[in-house]
Amino acid sequence: MPVDPVCGIELAEELAVTHEYEGKKLFFCCNGCRKIFIRKPKKWKKNI
Numbered sequence: 001m002p003v004d005p006v007c008g009i010e011l012a013e014e015l016a017v018t019h020e021y022e023g024k025k026l027f028f029c030c031n032g033c034r035k036i037f038i039r040k041p042k043k044w045k046k047n048i
């Protein structure tokens with residue numbers, strides 16, 4: 001299962017919010033976490 005790199009929870013792929021970063025598809029629990037990632041991707045990319 002994909003893991004939200006911001007809050008660290010496991011997600012059901014079909015319910016997740018997606019975002020593409022450096023050619024990789026990322027999954028987030030909500031648009032809030034997605035926005036947090038987009039604001040500072042370098043801070044969170046270690047969790048990808």
Ligand SMILES: [Zn+2]
Nearest residue numbers: 004007029033
């Ligand atoms: Zn989240």
